[in-house]
Amino acid sequence: MTVNAGLPGRLGSVRMAGELPARDDLPVIFDELDYQMAAQLYLWSLPLVSYAHWQHVHAETFGAGPYDLVHYLSYRDRLGLITANATTPYVLNFIDLSVTGPLVIELPAGPTAGGVSDFWQRDIGVIGEMGPDQGRGGRYLIVPPGGQPPENTDGHRVLTSSGMNIMFGFRTLDPDQERSQALVDAVRIHPFGKRDTTPPTRIVSPAGHPWSGTQPRGLQYWERLHNIYQREIVDERDRFFLAMLRQLGIAKDAPFAPDERLSRILSHGAAAGELMAQANSFAKRFEGSRWWPDRQWDLVSMLDRSDQRGPYYDQLLERAAWFYEAVSFSAAMKSRTPGLGQAYLASYTDANGDWLAGDRAYTLHVPADPPAKLFWSATVYDVASRCLIDNPQGCGARGSRDPDLRYNDDGSVDLYFGPDAPASGESNWVQTLAGYHWFAYFRFYGPLESYFDRSWKLGDIEPARPA
Structure with a gap:
């Protein structure tokens, strides 16, 4: 032999x-x-x-039922949520349609962004400002796969689910906390035709529950x-x-x-x-993933469509890259309309192409007039969990909604990342953790034309020079 x-x-x-x-x-x-x-x-x-x-965490850790909503409001609430933004609250739940049957979601008018997806994280329907209601609110009827909508839908917008389990979620975009909370409280979830016999939608807080969505x-x-x-x-x-x-x-x-x-x-x-x-996620080799040829910033998602289908094939590796480091995908995340939706860029390395290390100091220069109609933010995530960094500072992001953000004379902003605060103070600093690697997302809410034509260019994350 x-x-x-x-x-x-x-x-x-x-x-x-x-x-x-x-x-x-x-x-x-x-x-x-x-x-x-x-x-x-x-x-x-x-x-x-x-x-x-x-879904298991919602039911077993938070005690959320099919007609409840979990409200991820504070920074600590969101620590277990994969690549959550640190600026706007999340409101969501996971629902088994075999338990509820045809389901109604009543959304109030107001600035929200969200949708309904199956458990392969494919869009069933976009709601809120990017959906058919365009932020004016409305009633949506979710029909289980293989089911038929009732003859009289009573004015509901009908969405036929591609899976038996669904996620319904949205974010409130109003910076006023009271108005934002009022929007959350006005949402209703109930079986079709049973609005008056179903308990009011309960808002569940994850506060006090150690948890991880990884x-x-x-x-x-x-x-x-x-x-x-x-x-x-x-x-x-x-x-x-x-x-x-x-x-x-x-x-x-x-x-x-x-x-x-x-x-x-x-x-x-x-x-x-x-x-x-x-x-596959942190060293993307997809054609077109690098947003500017001379920068280290990648498009975070290379999915072309919410159904994850490409020409002649399905986007298996593109899907794996995005859903390893993030959750949910909708057309709003790949907006092509200036002023609407969101745009996301990610940097996994510094300007030299080295992994970002928690024991080193870095600077990110954000030129004046970032192309974001609503706001922009830069957020730090832990590599192992892909969740918001759990640092003693209790803060993982800096952006235009920070009231104490310090601007340069020309309107640009310098952000700092590292284990120790810079000499300029803490207002523009995110604390990283020695011994752990991290990566960053830069988000544009309501991206503008200079983002799409790439005439506005973000700096790389530059390692600080030794003193």
């Missing part, structure tokens, strides 16, 4: 009996096959597991995937992936009970999948 030394990894140890692998070494090949499938299934399932885990690691990742698979419909485009899941012990209407071998392979596959996801 000879060893197949021409192959990398464990396959290189397989002995060959002529042109066939030795039968005693077949388990090595099958272990590799299952491991490779697990790593690819991790990338495929990221958006689904992300929402399924967050996708779980190890075997728990697959447990979450198995659980949501039992409660979801089968999408035709996913049938080959579901065949691979079946080979790894995750099947419809069957318990998840992996033996020692499969548990080991699944745990290793999740770890390898996350390593691939980190490279």
Whole structure:
């Protein structure tokens, strides 16, 4: 017998009996096959597991029911939310339509941005300023997949869901806290035709509950995937992936009970999948991802459409990149209309192309007149969790809505990142944590023409020179 030394990894140890692998070494090949499938299934399932885990947190940690809303108001409320902005509140919940049946969402008039999506994080409908109500409010009827809307919809806008589980969420854009709270309190969620018999929509606070929306690691990742698979419909485009899941012990209407071998392979596959996801997100190799050729800023999402479909293919790696580092996607995030929606850029490295390190000091120069009709912000995230940085300062962002933000004489702004406050004071500083890497998002709310034509150009995150 000879060893197949021409192959990398464990396959290189397989002995060959002529042109066939030795039968005693077949388990090595099958272990590799299952491991490779697990790593690819991790990338495929990221958006689904992300929402399924967050839904679990809502129910089990916060005690939120299907007709409640969780209000992420304070900075600490949002610490577990993947790449949350630190400026506007989030209001959302995850709802199983097999429990509620056709569902009504009543949204008041006012400056809000939000929508409804399935658990693959595909848009079912945009609501608020970018939706058909254009901020004037309205009633939306969500019909489960395969269902038919009632003959008399009584003026509701009908949205047919592409999944049995949905996320409904929005952000209030009014800077006045009282008006913003009034908008939240006016939202109603109830089954169709049962407005008067359903308890009023309850606002739940995550305050006081340690929590994380980051996708779980190890075997728990697959447990979450198995659980949501039992409660979801089968999408035709996913049938080959579901065949691979079946080979790894995750099947419809069957318990998840992996033996020692499969548990080991699944745990290793999740770890390898996350390593691939980190490279895929933080070192994007998608054509057109770099916004300015001579800067380190990338478009955070390379998804072209909210249904995640490209020409002749679906955007698998683009989807994995975005949903590893973020949650939810809508057309509003890729606005092409000046003054509406949002635009997001990310920097994972400094001006020299090195990872951003928490024990180093950096400066970001924001030229005058950033192209944002509403406001702009720069936000720092922890690499491991992709969540807002949990620093002693209790602040992970600086932006135009900060009342004490210090401007230069020409209207530009210098922002500072590092473990210690700069000599100029704390007003323009975000504290980073020594021993941990971080990345930054720069958001434009209501991006203007000079963003789209790229005539306004943001500086790179520059490492401070040694004293």
